[in-house]
Amino acid sequence: MKITDTTLKEFIEDAHFLEHGNYYFFKDFIVSEIHEGVVYNWEISQEIINIATNYYKNRPVISLISNRINQYSINPLGWQHFFKSGRKLNGLAVVSYTEKSWANVAVEKLFFKSKIERFNSIFEAVNWVKTINLEQQILYKKNQK
Numbered sequence: 001m002k003i004t005d006t007t008l009k010e011f012i013e014d015a016h017f018l019e020h021g022n023y024y025f026f027k028d029f030i031v032s033e034i035h036e037g038v039v040y041n042w043e044i045s046q047e048i049i050n051i052a053t054n055y056y057k058n059r060p061v062i063s064l065i066s067n068r069i070n071q072y073s074i075n076p077l078g079w080q081h082f083f084k085s086g087r088k089l090n091g092l093a094v095v096s097y098t099e100k101s102w103a104n105v106a107v108e109k110l111f112f113k114s115k116i117e118r119f120n121s122i123f124e125a126v127n128w129v130k131t132i133n134l135e136q137q138i139l140y141k142k143n144q145k
Contacts, residue, residue, distance in 0.1 A: 003031045003067055006122060016051055020044050025055055029063045029129045031122075036070040042078035049087065061136040063091040063129035067122055068101045079111040091115035091132045093125035 003009060003024050014025040021034035030052060034040055056062050082089075091114055094105045105118050115132055119125040 001067075001122060002033060002069055003122060008122065008126065014055060016048065018047055021048075023048050023052075025052070028059060028061060028133045029065055029126070031065045031067050033067050033069055034072045036072060038070075038072040039075070040072055040078070041075040042081045045078055045082070049082070053087070060140050061090050061133050063093065063133055064089055065093045065095065065122070065125045065129060067095045067125075068097060071098065071100070074104060074108065076108045076111040079108065079113070083113045089114055090136045091117070091129055093129050094118050095120070095122050095125050 003012070008026075011026055012024045013027065016023045016025070020038045020040065021032055023033075024031040032048075038044070052062075092108075092112055094101070094108075094116070096102050096105065096118055102118060105116070109116050117125075117128055119128065
């Protein structure tokens with residue numbers, strides 16, 4: 001189910017429609033919906049990473065929800081580049097609708113250096129990222145004192 005087909009659409013703060021996918025920015029998380037057949041890699045991700053870094057520059061705690069409504073390929077090595085570049089994500093929630101997508105998440109776990117979980121529903125994923133973001137905000141505030 002596309003994020004725009006849910007009641008969550010009213011909470012979208014910004015949206016970016018790129019050649020390889022659509023990205024919906026919420027207060028403290030992003031929902032990505034990559035287009036059918038894309039081979040998603042580090043090079044492709046640069047455009048949205050730069051947009052998101054600028055958009056969320058004053059918000060230290062954000063997460064990503066990968067709403068896998070289409071079939072596409074991911075090069076999980078991109079996560080190594082992401083974390084080596086000093087960027088941070090509080091967590092990755094993967095909403096999966098196929099068995100193949102479930103298997104891809106198992107491989108991604110090997111490269112993702114933060115929390116990662118799989119879900120059957122976009123609503124479950126949002127609840128999870130809200131919970132882990134709140135936990136990280138509390139830790140962030142404690143460390144700032």
